[in-house]
Ligand code: NAP
């Protein structure tokens with residue numbers, strides 16, 4: 349068996365060592381142009397050349413949850429494509445989103461300012477019923493986030509492409525359910541995949557339908573958000589603030605207006621990191637299952653390229 353690794357974002361040696369330990373008989377190498385044909389490839393943002401040179405792959409593993417960048421390439425027909433299916437990201441996303449919701453709800457930025465200024469100033473308690481949290485995207489991450497948020501008793505809403513039922517969460521689906529979902533939400537969490545249908549979905553029209561004093565938490569992809577529309581809605585006072593982990597251009601350029609907007613909290617695409625042990629544990633288990641004859645459809649994380657995620 350031959351396995352190739354191509355990921356520009358990770359130190360390759362520990363990944364290669366983990367794979368060599370899992371498959372001692374296999375030939376495991378970092379991809380180079382012209383590499384010999386392999387059975388499996390683990391990739392992140394690979395060049396088209398890798399895909400074109402390896403049409404015989406038994407499976408391609410994308411070392412991330414979102415596959416938008418990979419689906420821009422011409423992929424070999426019939427090669428199953430797997431993405432990371434949680435792999436330790438869901439709990440990280442749950443802790444990040446809960447802290448962002450609670451930080452906003454409990455007015456922590458203002459309290460921190462008071463503390464730095466030496467001011468002892470209590471604030472009027474906010475009503476939990478007035479802080480409905482709506483999650484766009486009810487997949488692996490969105491569901492885990494809602495499960496974690498349920499501990500804090502906020503009214504919970506959810507929106508997905510196909511109808512989903514989640515206990516304790518009011519749900520809507522499809523373009524026909526979007527306006528009602530937004531109108532019932534004050535804090536909006538975006539956990540959609542980036543597809544032609546979801547690109548630029550967070551814009552003046554949709555964010556303008558959130559309840560007044562709304563708040564945006566974007567932890568999916570930067571291209572979901574029309575950035576100047578967010579600034580306009582903050583200026584008009586319709587939105588109270590935002591926590592953003594992802595941006596149209598990453599790293600966020602130093603001259604970008606978001607750096608200077610105090611109502612925006614930003615982090616460098618860090619809400620749910622790829623964890624080596626968890627990711628490789630999942631990929632190794634899938635390679636073993638495929639080698640033992642499992643159908644790809646029986647394994648989690650199989651990407652449906654025709655729906656875009
Ligand atoms: P997932 O399991 O594939 O879930 C996707 C959800 O989005 C599903 O509920 C799906 O609806 C819904 N959806 C897709 N297209 C839609 C549309 N046009 N309208 C309405 N709903 C739509 O994905 P995941 O593992 O939860 O990950 C979600 C995204 O998070 C990834 O694609 C990635 O971009 C992002 N992410 C970000 C970070 C970070 O560090 N910031 C880390 C990991 C992932 P159905 O239920 O009907 O299929």
Ligand code: GLV
Pocket residue numbers: 411412413414415432620622
């Ligand atoms: C990170 O953004 C991922 O998609 O895994």
